[in-house]
Amino acid sequence: MKRHGVTIPLNSVPLSGHRRIIEELPDLGYTDAWTGEAAGYDGFTPLALAAAWAPSLRVGTAVVPVQTRGPALLAMTVATLAEAAPGRVAVGVGSSGPPFVTRINGIPFEHPYRHVRDTVRFLKAALAGKSVQGVFDSFTIEDYRPALRPDPVPPVLIGALRPQMLRLAAREADGLVTNFLAVEDVRPVLEAMGPEGAGKEVVARLFVCPTADTAYARARGRAMLGPILNARTYSAFHGWLGRDEELAASRRAWARGDFRGACEAVPDALVDALLVHGKPGECREQVARYVDAGVTTPLLAVLPVPEFGAGPDGMLSALRALAPAD
CATH class of the missing domain: 3.20.20.30 (Luciferase-like domain)
Incomplete structure (x- = not known):
């Protein structure tokens, strides 16, 4: 089934x-x-x-x-x-x-x-x-x-x-x-x-x-993914998957307390990979x-x-x- x-x-x-x-x-x-x-x-x-x-x-x-x-x-x-x-x-x-x-x-x-x-x-x-x-x-x-x-x-x-x-x-x-x-x-x-x-x-x-507005979807995705990808469990998960370099800028911003910057530093390609979006x-x-x-x-x-x-x-x-x- x-x-x-x-x-x-x-x-x-x-x-x-x-x-x-x-x-x-x-x-x-x-x-x-x-x-x-x-x-x-x-x-x-x-x-x-x-x-x-x-x-x-x-x-x-x-x-x-x-x-x-x-x-x-x-x-x-x-x-x-x-x-x-x-x-x-x-x-x-x-x-x-x-x-x-x-x-x-x-x-x-x-x-x-x-x-x-x-x-x-x-x-x-x-x-x-x-x-x-x-x-x-x-x-x-x-x-x-x-x-x-x-x-x-x-x-x-x-x-x-x-x-x-x-x-x-x-x-x-x-x-x-x-x-x-x-x-x-x-x-x-x-x-x-x-x-x-x-x-x-x-x-x-x-x-x-479910939106054709890519900018809107990516903004929603970054706001959601920034805290998640910098949490202990998911940071380790994506490190194991080989994304340490991809997430380095976001992690640096998070470590210095720049939470907005940490979200903004999540790359477009990663947002597109982790968030299903489009029509x-x-x-x-x-x-x-x-x-x-x-x-x-x-x-x-x-x-x-x-x-x-x-x-x-x-x-x-x-x-x-x-x-x-x-």
Whole structure:
């Protein structure tokens, strides 16, 4: 089955205005709706609403942090959603980072790789209905006996960017979640997963700015990408991909506190590579290239543009224009 998803909540649309948009997604050819989780919406409430509003959509998290919920609470939340939407739930987990784990939740950001690995192992067992006890590297479980046993068992995916976590996704999870990558980056990412990644789901969030106004798209792209590409995790990711020289000017500006300059220093070519933009038909062609490269589940994160306008009507019009071809 070919999958084509959207990221929710949708830009410029309050959650109360999502229903009529979500209800129309399946008719437009969209199969999935996935959330992220940082400092805004939580990762599960929008999915519960989407699962109820559009009973054919698959819903998933891309991704929720492993350190901001206990393992049992995370398993309980996923199992609850899976009971409400059997066979239509996937859970993606990741390490997140200090801004979200420590600065706003007061939780030490320690041993991210171990915590992701241990949480995946816990979830795989608990969601399959197995009791879990024992000492993991990053936490100890005395005795968790799941009261809910979802059927079928939801797949567990890992949000990963660099080789160690990519290999973990291939070895112990049901797939990979990634984002902020160019089409040409898909190949090295899949190669880093190794042979164990063959046949695994590859979910990629693709930021889409459906406008023929290149200057507008690049301005929106720079404003979004400047902080992201200078964040610890994504700076290291793009360094691994060979972009240290390309990002050197932006990094220097960021280091001296010139945040506007850091955004302006992101090269046009990199903005064009990381942001899908152009007329809707051109955007669809760019998304198709990601699929051809190995992405199995593209998730569109649509930015508001003047051609369609803001708010629910504008977002719905944009999603209609970007809908996958038959």
